[in-house]
Amino acid sequence: MAAMRFLVHGRVQGVGFRWWVWRQATRLGLRGLARNLRDGSVEVIAEGSDSELADLERLLTQGPPAAQVERVEKSDVPHEVAMPNGFDIK
Structure with a gap:
């Protein structure tokens, strides 16, 4: 198992993006979380x-239809980071 951190930039808050991510991640069988950050990503x-x-x-x-994704940054997540059992929205 691998773990990745994605920062999604653009019009991604207030458009149902996190719930859309939850649906996609659940369908794919992923564990993890999605949360809004103060910078709008x-x-x-x-x-x-x-x-x-x-x-x-x-x-x-x-992204979902209402979102406008400008870019996605990707980085590795250390193995010692604890993951939730399912996929959470924060």
Whole structure:
């Protein structure tokens, strides 16, 4: 299992983005969380197989219809970071 942190920039708050991420992550079988950040971006931390994380990254670059994704930054998450049992919205 791998874990990745995605920072999604653009019009991604107030448009149902986190709930949309929850649906996509749950469908893919990922564990993790999505939360709004003060700078207007959304942070997504997810754990799963490399192919599941690649699918999530592709979906994040598109976003739901009401969102306007400008860019997605990706970084590794250390293995010692505790993940929730499912996928949470913060």
